[in-house]
Amino acid sequence: NGPINVMHTGPDRLITGGYDGKVRMWSSPDLDLVGDFDMNAFTPYSPIISSVCLSHNGDTILVANEGCELFEISAVNGSNVHGDFTSGPMMTGHCSDQLRGICVHPKNKNIVVTVGDDCTVRKWNVLERKLIQMIKLDCMSRCVSYSPDGNYIAVGLGGLVPGKDPMGPIGGFKILQDEDLAIATEGRDARQWVTSIKYSPDGRGMALSSRDGKLYLYDVEDAYKLGNIFKKAKGAILNFDYSDDSTFIQLNDDTGGLLFCDATTGMQIPSANELKDLNWGSDTCTMQWNMRGLWPARADASGAFAVGSVNNVAVSAKTRGE
Numbered sequence: 001n002g003p004i005n006v007m008h009t010g011p012d013r014l015i016t017g018g019y020d021g022k023v024r025m026w027s028s029p030d031l032d033l034v035g036d037f038d039m040n041a042f043t044p045y046s047p048i049i050s051s052v053c054l055s056h057n058g059d060t061i062l063v064a065n066e067g068c069e070l071f072e073i074s075a076v077n078g079s080n081v082h083g084d085f086t087s088g089p090m091m092t093g094h095c096s097d098q099l100r101g102i103c104v105h106p107k108n109k110n111i112v113v114t115v116g117d118d119c120t121v122r123k124w125n126v127l128e129r130k131l132i133q134m135i136k137l138d139c140m141s142r143c144v145s146y147s148p149d150g151n152y153i154a155v156g157l158g159g160l161v162p163g164k165d166p167m168g169p170i171g172g173f174k175i176l177q178d179e180d181l182a183i184a185t186e187g188r189d190a191r192q193w194v195t196s197i198k199y200s201p202d203g204r205g206m207a208l209s210s211r212d213g214k215l216y217l218y219d220v221e222d223a224y225k226l227g228n229i230f231k232k233a234k235g236a237i238l239n240f241d242y243s244d245d246s247t248f249i250q251l252n253d254d255t256g257g258l259l260f261c262d263a264t265t266g267m268q269i270p271s272a273n274e275l276k277d278l279n280w281g282s283d284t285c286t287m288q289w290n291m292r293g294l295w296p297a298r299a300d301a302s303g304a305f306a307v308g309s310v311n312n313v314a315v316s317a318k319t320r321g322e
Contacts, residue, residue, distance in 0.1 A: 010054030013075075015061060021047030023063055025054075025075060037061075037078030042088070044069050045095065045120070067118075068095035092131050094118050097161050101144040105178075108150070115141035117159055119168070121181060135181045139168025143196045147220075148203040151178050156208050158193025166193075173197060173208055175224065189216050189226050196239050200246035201281040205263060207249060209237035215251060217266055228266035233259060239286060239312075244279040252287045283315035 002019030009015075013034075014026040021044070025035030040047045045067030053062040060081055063071045069089035072081040082090050096118035105111035110127040117140040123133040140159040147154070158170035172188030190210035197208040199220070205227075206218040215230035215237055233253040240251035242263060249263045260269035269275060286294065294310045 005049055006052055008052045008054060011056070011058050013054055013058060015052045015054050017049030017052040017063065019048050021049065021065075023049060023052060023061060023073070023078070025061075035075060035078070037073060039063060039065065039071065039073075041078075042071060042080065044071075044089070045092075045118075066095065068093040088131075092134075094120065094122065097140075098142075098159070100142040100159070101156075103144050103146050103153075106146050106148055106150045113144050113146070113153055115144045115155055117161060121153070121155060121176065123181065133181050135176070137168070137174065139170060139172070141194075143194055143208075145198045146178070147199045148201060152176065152184060153178055153181070154197045154199065154206060154208075156194025156197035157188075158190075158211075160193060171210060171212070185224055187218075187224060187226070189229075190214065192236075195237060196284070198240065198242060198282070200242045200263060201244055202246040205242075205246060207240065207242070207263070209240050209251065211236040213237060213253065215240060215249065215261065215266070217263065227264070230261045230266040230268070232261070232268045233257065239284045241283060241285055242281045243275075244281050246281070248275060248278060250275075250280065250285055250288065252285045256287055258285065258287050284313060286310045286313050 004016050004018050006017045012028050014028050016024050021039045023037045023039060027034050044065050046065050048066040050066050051064040059075055061073050061075050063073060070091040071089050074081060080087050094116040099114060099116040101115035103113050110125055112124050112126055114122050119137045119140050121135050122131055125132055139157045141155050141157055142159045143156040145154045153176040155174045157172040169188050170193050171190035174186045175184045177184050190212055192211035195209050195211060199206050204221055206220050207215055209215050213233045213236055217227045218224045219227050234257055235254040238252045238254055240249050242249055247263055249261050251259050260272060260275055291313060300309055
């Protein structure tokens with residue numbers, strides 16, 4: 001049912017993989033069907049087979065799909081060599097267009113969460129190089145952030161892929177429980193996709209920036225109620241950082257501007273000199289004084305993927321302290 005995407009010849013065998021998720025094994029040279037395995041039984045992200053390979057002894061088959069999943073199944077009965085049907089793939093990864101959001105657990109540095117254009121949120125153990133949990137969203141995402149206590153994950157929704165129509169609640173956010181990635185709450189106030197999302201260092205506030213040129217400020221303790229909006233940026237806001245004391249925010253827009261505002265009222269701080277001695281809870285703004293060495297000569301600061309642009313940066317807490 002559908003095209004055959006891949007063929008592989010092994011010892012007295014021919015293996016085929018198709019668009020329908022079926023892996024079939026044929027005798028050679030008689031072409032009698034001697035194995036018929038349905039990868040849909042493993043509930044893959046995508047059942048479409050992109051590669052197959054029979055082991056040298058003919059006992060197992062490696063099967064890769066368009067969801068960036070790699071399975072190893074028995075050539076006898078099609079069972080998962082590394083567990084039962086619920087065990088999942090032996091290797092997996094994001095599988096569509098761009099991966100743009102990543103954050104580290106604040107208390108367990110071996111745990112990271114990633115989001116991307118494949119509409120998934122994935123939690124990884126980087127020490128074991130293993131996927132721990134994954135959920136599918138109804139929209140692509142470009143940013144993600146842990147709460148300071150590590151109990152919640154904020155995901156900013158939306159993105160744009162050239163040649164494809166936007167999908168889902170662009171400009172919204174979802175708050176996930178770290179334990180099981182269940183949705184704790186969600187909202188939508190921005191009109192374009194969310195470029196960055198962060199909790200304040202004290203955990204009492206959350207902010208998200210958008211391509212619509214606004215910074216939205218939320219009260220975490222009041223069920224993520226929208227408080228105020230910073231509207232003074234001249235273009236799409238790309239990155240922002242809270243101060244260590246959660247009082248102020250610095251931000252970049254795609255015109256090359258570095259702006260400052262009050263983290264509660266959203267009022268602009270017109271003089272950067274007033275905040276020159278302030279310590280920041282993170283350093284992700286690419287256009288600020290202590291990041292000037294990153295930029296090549298004649299670089300274009302007009303946004304992501306511009307000529308010579310620096311799209312993302314992060315500085316460790318230890319380095320910031322020094």
